[in-house]
Amino acid sequence: MGSKFYNSDKCLGYMTISVNRAISASLRKEMESLGLDLTGEQWGVLVKLWNNGDLAQEEILRQSCIEKSTLTRILDRMEKKDLISRRTKPEDSRRKILSLTDKAESRKQDILKAVKKTLARALKGVERQEVDICLKVLEQVKKNLAEPGESLKISKAKKNRPLRLKFLSSGIVLESLIID
Helix, strand or coil: CCCCCCCHHHCHHHHHHHHHHHHHHHHHHHHHHCCCCCCHHHHHHHHHHHHHCCEEHHHHHHHHCCCHHHHHHHHHHHHHCCCEEEEEECCEEEEEEEEECHHHHHCHHHHHHHHHHHHHHHCCCCCHHHHHHHHHHHHHHHHHHCCCCCCCEEECCCCCCEEECCCCCCCHHHHHHCCC
16 A cells, blocks of 8 residues: 555644543543542543632633533533532522532542542653643644634534534643642
8 A cells, every 4th residue: 555645643633632532541440440430521620620619610611622511411420429519600590600519529639649640651751841842732732723712612514603622621631730
């Protein structure tokens, strides 16, 4: 056979998606080994709440770059697991405020342990300087693709409605915990 039509292994988009999936799968296994029922996406929500305190659901959505329906399913599962609670904003009954539960607070260190172990495995043989460069490049790509003043969006061809680009949905793992 001749040369490849397109080498996806050299494509930034393909590589970020495949690395994201590999980190998410590894994190899930590590969580399970510690008796934790938590996905990378749920971890990302917990980090936002641990770092910021109570947040409006739309703020989590804005920061996460995922579809509203996807976030709703993630939050529904987290509420069933007693990790978060949702309450209605007094001034607007359509808006929800997310809070961490005591259970989420009590599992914080176990969850952090699983994340750090996953990252140590993922970054074995990678120098800190290389990680910094990678993060800088990814942040610039994200900025380049974001519309001014908005979260990162692309359009769906079928209905021409906004779709948040799933850009390392559990990338909060990479962005928040590489630094000790």
